[in-house]
Amino acid sequence: MTNSQTATRRAADTEYGGERSSATPSPAARRMRRSLLHLVLAIVAALYLSPLLYMLVTSFKTGEAAGSTDPQWIPSPFTVQAYKDVLGATDSPVLRWLFNSVLAATAHAALVLVTATPAAYALARLRFRGRGVIFTSIVATLFVPPMVLLIPNFLIVNELAWVDSLPAVIVPGAASAFGVFFLRQFFLTVPLELEEAAELDGCNRWQIFVKVVLPLSKPALTTLGMLAFLANWNDFLWPLYVLLSPESLTLPAGLANFQNANNIHYDLLMAGAVIASVPVLLLYIVAQRWVIEGVSRSGLKG
Secondary structure, three states: OOHHHHHHHHHHHHHHHHHHHHHOOOHHHHHHHHHHHHHHHHHHHHHHHHHHHHHHHHHOOOHHHHOOOOOOOOOOOOOOHHHHHHHHOOOOOHHHHHHHHHHHHHHHHHHHHHHHHHHHHHHHHOOOOOHHHHHHHHHHHHHOOHHHHHHHHHHHHHHOOOOOOOHHHHOOOOOOHHHHHHHHHHHOOOOHHHHHHHHHOOOOHHHHHHHHHHHHOHHHHHHHHHHHHHHHHHOOHHHHHHOOOHHHOOHHHHHHHHHHHOOOOHHHHHHHHHHHHHHHHHHHHHHHHHHHHHHHHHOOOO
């Protein structure tokens, strides 16, 4: 290569390198983009959180201030009288409703995990005739409207003498088609080599499932348990059908009756809503890391 060709090559490299370097964002531009992204996220978060914040603020207002047409974000005067009235109401045992909801939602979530986990593992790993048909049938039930099952479930619960008792809101729905689908998708991501290694070490199928698969599935199990807990916690229509006495009601159904009796006392209504929201928010704060990991590894990312 001659000296002129070498000089031409160096000039071309310098020119192209300059173009590439100019296309790369500068540190100042990256900081600006990051700041704009954080600003947009802050605005979106404020839009989502503002109703919750106003609910919390209103629960600390007096009855007159809560019903005022002039909204105030700072309670004046600040009072907890609404919580005292809600928790001390004799005709509306809110603490009893709260206990019923926690017990029912926890037991329901546990039953969902117990039924969905082995079914999902069998559909993900075992080879048997009709496996595809069974899985398709289970997934197809997700398209059945819940209202269609309302009367059949009530007839079954009535035959079992569970009406006006917590098993009526715990057991129906415990065989979760979504739970089977969700966990099956997660089990398919577990490396098959780990199970084959355990089998070579002398483990049978049950030992592989309990000692290898389940410990690796904590994120998915936590996510499904939380989703099942929230579904039962927020259920409103079904408890109204099967729970009759005030002492047997869960929190959503009980607060609906409480709202009918106090439809103009917004401070009391907001206090009841805060009480219903706090356990769910605490649950999500504790389990959010597992939930994010479980959803990302199950193939159900939005």
